Amino acid sequence: MADTVGKPIECRAAVAWEAKKPLSLETVTVDPPKAGEVRLKVVATGVCHTDAYTLDGFDPEGLFPVILGHEGGGIVESVGDGVTSVCPGDHVIPLYVPQCYECKFCKSPKTNLCQKIRLTQGKGVMPDGTSRFTCKGKQLSHFMGTSTFSEYTVVAEISLCKVAPEAPLDKTCLLGCGISTGYGAALNTAKVEPGSVCAVWGLGAVGLAVIMGCKKAGASKIIGVDINPDKAIIASEFGATDFVNPKDTPDKPIQQVIIELTDGGCDFTFECIGSVATMRAALESCHKGWGVSTIIGVAASGQEISTKPFQLVTGRVWKGTAFGGWKSRESVPKLVDSYMKGELKVNEFVSHTLKIDEINKAFDLMHAGESIRSVVNF
Numbered sequence: 001m002a003d004t005v006g007k008p009i010e011c012r013a014a015v016a017w018e019a020k021k022p023l024s025l026e027t028v029t030v031d032p033p034k035a036g037e038v039r040l041k042v043v044a045t046g047v048c049h050t051d052a053y054t055l056d057g058f059d060p061e062g063l064f065p066v067i068l069g070h071e072g073g074g075i076v077e078s079v080g081d082g083v084t085s086v087c088p089g090d091h092v093i094p095l096y097v098p099q100c101y102e103c104k105f106c107k108s109p110k111t112n113l114c115q116k117i118r119l120t121q122g123k124g125v126m127p128d129g130t131s132r133f134t135c136k137g138k139q140l141s142h143f144m145g146t147s148t149f150s151e152y153t154v155v156a157e158i159s160l161c162k163v164a165p166e167a168p169l170d171k172t173c174l175l176g177c178g179i180s181t182g183y184g185a186a187l188n189t190a191k192v193e194p195g196s197v198c199a200v201w202g203l204g205a206v207g208l209a210v211i212m213g214c215k216k217a218g219a220s221k222i223i224g225v226d227i228n229p230d231k232a233i234i235a236s237e238f239g240a241t242d243f244v245n246p247k248d249t250p251d252k253p254i255q256q257v258i259i260e261l262t263d264g265g266c267d268f269t270f271e272c273i274g275s276v277a278t279m280r281a282a283l284e285s286c287h288k289g290w291g292v293s294t295i296i297g298v299a300a301s302g303q304e305i306s307t308k309p310f311q312l313v314t315g316r317v318w319k320g321t322a323f324g325g326w327k328s329r330e331s332v333p334k335l336v337d338s339y340m341k342g343e344l345k346v347n348e349f350v351s352h353t354l355k356i357d358e359i360n361k362a363f364d365l366m367h368a369g370e371s372i373r374s375v376v377n378f
């Protein structure tokens with residue numbers, strides 16, 4: 001048993017003291033897990049656009065000071081009373097969409113959105129209403145129930161899954177959000193069909209994972225859409241058959257470009273940016289009668305989507321997805337196994353590997369369009 005069990009741990013964490021300011025590397029105190037909770041040592045964490053969106057103050061639920069991060073991989077250090085599904089030493093991935101197996105949502109095959117702890121998660125606290133983090137005498141908020149930008153974090157047992165110990169956590173951490181989300185959006189939410197024509201807006205980790213899912217489903221044409229011309233090559237490596245840069249046709253709406261390229265529009269489109277303008281473009285690029293557009297990008301607080309209702313009257317369908325529709329605890333271990341068998345790309349998403357004291361560089365690279373995913377190691 002580790003000599004830290006039952007005691008507070010002092011460790012390094014990247015703290016967001018306020019919106020729009022770089023993260024600050026601090027020594028924080030992480031209290032022991034209470035009943036139904038698990039404390040883990042975070043080995044590595046990806047940096048997702050949602051972390052940047054929240055740091056920039058765009059999340060209506062955003063709280064400061066906070067420890068961000070939701071794409072982590074770690075090893076269980078200790079468990080609270082009543083925890084049965086993991087034990088110290090287990091390799092685990094934190095899950096911002098939990099799975100309690102008991103709530104109405106978990107019992108329904110129609111959704112993955114377990115609501116057991118959603119209210120407290122949105123308020124930046126553990127299910128008992130308190131935080132496990134303090135720094136300089138101040139309480140810090142948790143983020144998405146995971147807070148992986150800390151060397152140690154505490155999560156609810158239902159927000160954690162055990163994964164194969166031989167899988168490298170500095171890669172499989174990305175299955176905690178971006179890759180699983182995009183891949184599942186194509187396979188679970190849109191249910192892309194063999195031979196279909198697809199278009200994907202925004203070729204970061206999420207968009208590339210959508211392309212990977214469309215390819216897996218047997219799509220015949222997969223159009224990557226991005227304003228960054230550097231994304232064309234990498235998109236083709238993930239399975240895109242075409243690349244369109246809206247900046248190349250400034251006088252033509254992108255929906256018109258896509259409709260002309262596809263004999264009337266796409267069977268499936270995906271928005272992986274978080275812009276309401278591209279959400280509209282993706283919907284309006286769908287084929288009349290049956291095209292399905294799936295929103296994955298998270299738009300800033302106060303933004304609203306719009307289109308002419310006739311777009312829907314004439315058969316286009318607007319959908320959305322969180323965590324790619326995966327029921328998290330049962331699915332993520334299987335995704336890790338698929339990766340280990342070579343059936344799912346993961347390493348290919350890691351464009352940069354950084355140390356924790358370089359974490360702000362991960363945000364800079366993302367904003368400059370230079371990274372796919374930065375993985376930060378502790």
Ligand SMILES: NC(=O)C1=CN([C@@H]2O[C@H](COP(=O)(O)OP(=O)(O)OC[C@H]3O[C@@H](n4cnc5c(N)ncnc54)[C@H](OP(=O)(O)O)[C@@H]3O)[C@@H](O)[C@H]2O)C=CC1
Binds near residue numbers: 049273366371
């Ligand atoms: N629903 C869910 O469960 C989840 C949602 N998300 C959300 O998905 C979105 C994508 O996340 P992530 O892949 O990490 O983000 P990235 O920033 O890595 O990728 C976004 C991509 O979109 C490109 N882009 C920006 N504006 C446009 C535009 N107008 N037209 C075409 N391309 C554009 C960017 O180009 P450039 O390279 O030039 O910046 C970049 O390549 C975010 O909104 C994120 O919050 C993420 C995970 C889960």
Ligand SMILES: N[C@@H](CCC(=O)N[C@@H](CSC=O)C(=O)NCC(=O)O)C(=O)O
Binds near residue numbers: 048050061322323
């Ligand atoms: N807090 C925001 C919601 C942000 C959001 O949409 N989060 C996504 C995951 S984005 C991951 O990178 C999500 O799954 N949401 C499900 C949920 O229950 O929040 C807000 O207040 O709108």
Ligand SMILES: [Zn+2]
Binds near residue numbers: 048
């Ligand atoms: Zn994410």
Ligand SMILES: [Zn+2]
Binds near residue numbers: 098116
């Ligand atoms: Zn549940």
